[in-house]
Amino acid sequence: MPVPPIGRRQFITAAGGTLFCTLSGHRMSANSHVSMAGMERLGAEVPVPPLVRAADSDDQPHATFVSATAHAAQGTGQIREYWIRAERTHWNIVPTHRDGMMNARVPGRSTFTALAYRAYSPNFAAPLGPATIPGPLLEAQTGDTIVVNFRNETGAPVTMHPHGIFYTSDMDGAYKGAYTTPGGFVQNKRTFQYVWEAHPGTEGSWFYHDHGPLDPVPVFKGLFGPLIIRPAGAPVPDTEFFLTLHSFIPLATGLDNSFSCINGRAYADNTPTLRAQVGQSVAFHVFALDDDFHAFHLHGHRWVDPGGDLVIDTKVLGPGDTMTAEFIEDNPGRWFYHCHVFSHLHMGMNGWYIVSP
Amino acid sequence: MPVPPIGRRQFITAAGGTLFCTLSGHRMSANSHVSMAGMERLGAEVPVPPLVRAADSDDQPHATFVSATAHAAQGTGQIREYWIRAERTHWNIVPTHRDGMMNARVPGRSTFTALAYRAYSPNFAAPLGPATIPGPLLEAQTGDTIVVNFRNETGAPVTMHPHGIFYTSDMDGAYKGAYTTPGGFVQNKRTFQYVWEAHPGTEGSWFYHDHGPLDPVPVFKGLFGPLIIRPAGAPVPDTEFFLTLHSFIPLATGLDNSFSCINGRAYADNTPTLRAQVGQSVAFHVFALDDDFHAFHLHGHRWVDPGGDLVIDTKVLGPGDTMTAEFIEDNPGRWFYHCHVFSHLHMGMNGWYIVSP
């Protein structure tokens, strides 16, 4: 069944499809494909909100950042400054073309043009590494202020919206229709400086993602990343992993199949192969960010569910939900971690966790 | 794809559909439409259960209520007496025809004949206001007894089934096939008096809904409402909100699309616009009641998950599930609250929360 491009697409209800989202007045199902060109066209159809237009006409538009030290008074701790671009990246969901769990070939195409948040050195001088999905880890301790100098190079308006951390309403990175402020509508080639504060009571494992006018398309193309706020002075685990359970669906990829992914990849040997050693303190920070519910399971291990005292080895996660599993490693060998939803497991949401003695 | 009326409908499996429920021996998918006339016909096909028939032949059928004071001995607290009718109401899911979040028009029809629980003054003398979805808030403190004088004006048998509160098995408002007692099969134009007791240990944020012989159709047409049991003497939050995450699907509405709703409406500017002030104690009481799982998210805020000590800003809710988010308001501005399931968010499950300084 070919995926109709935007423009030729009929209202999805006419074809008996299921409404997935409405973008700029166009209604589409999970199988509609929004290409990069389509995203640009859709983005161009969204009127620039009045408060964004007003800010745009300033002498000093968003290209100029407030010096990070200007924020020093806001928190009791450090300024954590990041330079992050949202950009396009050629992405292979199954680079090995193998399913290591089933020891089988994964047929079909698995490459598309994705979007990623990518960390840069100050003033966007140079990338700090290749584009990754999820994006760079943002870290703070209680009392710190996170400053993200954000530049949009995707071709369409996108944003950064964080979870968990404190932010004022002009810093939430959410498109709000007529009420949108500049942080909720960062146009292509423009910049915005987000300031988020790790107030006491915000400690936890969180994340950030696009929440702009084309939401949810940019999220489904890869615009999300982890954020952690640690209690000041608390010990950091010897080994910790940041995992995102999500999917790459035809809406975002134009590929024939959906892939159930962990950190942008599907199937063991493509998803992260995690490593630890007996005796280490280990933390799995997991968040879910697609249209599905997931059940994170780790073989050979169990942990106390944070916030209570129940021992579990499987944890339900909904979209926007996070969990942390912490334990002292005591069990060497080659283990699976995976989503326990069987179809997700078998559409790629699994990986290796290898513990050395 | 036209929705076949009941009667012409074939077994849904013949058409490759997915079984959603069986009503009076008819099998139907989520896209089958059960109109009010269809509900009447289906209701008429259900035999009146023997114990209901027996009670019906009493000299004093359900039109006569026990005086509320007769219940006074049952609890240690007050009698909270309600007069509630289930009735039809003309309902517009998207009265503004706008999606305030995306600042876009919502095309298509959004009006249908819904069902609602509606509060009346004693002896059903007069309605206390217009019919609402969800229905009226039922409140009690530990030790109180809730007496609901219930009258069915829907045209087909329906009931009221509460969650959380204590009730004896003849007061559970559930159709139980051959074992059904009168509270589980309230016929059209008949009444029943439910008595529910807020025993110690039942404190919490709960809800009630139809659980009669046509379940789940009346629920999907709007028959549900909130119920709260507060610890005796506990302070009430300065501001509190009761939200239901649910959907209006073609089965219930006959409309072309499903709508992801909060309190009977879809899309910001139609869903409740909530208001609070910095410094107030605020409570969000949320329950979910459709076929889906949801993830309640509030921008710019976080709260301690009750029952533990974990700070969250997104909470998974399944059908029949409830949550309460309580915090002291500290963050002025215009915020979103929404389901973080992306397709639900974009099919209408979002709203404004406006905090004044």
Next chain:
Amino acid sequence: MPVPPIGRRQFITAAGGTLFCTLSGHRMSANSHVSMAGMERLGAEVPVPPLVRAADSDDQPHATFVSATAHAAQGTGQIREYWIRAERTHWNIVPTHRDGMMNARVPGRSTFTALAYRAYSPNFAAPLGPATIPGPLLEAQTGDTIVVNFRNETGAPVTMHPHGIFYTSDMDGAYKGAYTTPGGFVQNKRTFQYVWEAHPGTEGSWFYHDHGPLDPVPVFKGLFGPLIIRPAGAPVPDTEFFLTLHSFIPLATGLDNSFSCINGRAYADNTPTLRAQVGQSVAFHVFALDDDFHAFHLHGHRWVDPGGDLVIDTKVLGPGDTMTAEFIEDNPGRWFYHCHVFSHLHMGMNGWYIVSP
């Protein structure tokens, strides 16, 4: 829509279906039927992993078990030895052909060849009862060692993978592609001895299931069962129930419809009719094991969610997830327990709980 047998089946994406899993390189949807013959054929296509082949050539293959007493040193407690076969069984999902909740006939076929774990007396001398779905309860106390002498009589490779309890990586019963050890690929007519240890910190209500090379098909045909690890010396509830929320889908049954099941049966009067008495301590141990999320609800009762102090009457469960509801029975009558997902409730996931005064 006839369900194509394996072999004639095209890639499901060609037909617009949704990928459910990949088995031995074949991609299939939830509506593909994998018969027992199909399972044998698929199993024969999976190469015997190298480490399994190596173990196979030993003089003493898996037919010989280590004496249970040899394990005595491993734990501080008892050896709990089980003899369990995985075998085929003729299974009727709706033996009464009635839906007791709706007092209605359930039309259509409901019988298929299922798989079940079945307990035997030592050395597989004789079955301890008929095959059941779920399989036999495995019990241990803190410090005990569970030894399962497992024999596969299904016709295709299957395993036993436990949750919660401690096991070394060669005892996890998971197929791991090229890294598979003998416990992860128990061939037809072969045996394997699993040794699992109830270390301190593993106490809880858990379960076990197939995790072999044909996963998830054997699970969906019935290969799962309960496992409980009790704190040493803790009192056992007066009455306890072990319930599995799962489904029998066309993939596994070849039947026209999916059934939403509790313990292998659908619809009240087929699912377990549970009984207790006022004054008894009661425990419901529930686990979920299909592709869906569930919301376990019990009428007329509520309980403290373990691990916290929140009172609930409905609990979300994902695949691989478990819960325990414990309370002192105080409410006589005929009650429902059911999944609160409405379509699951109405596709059979409900049953009776009868409390005598």
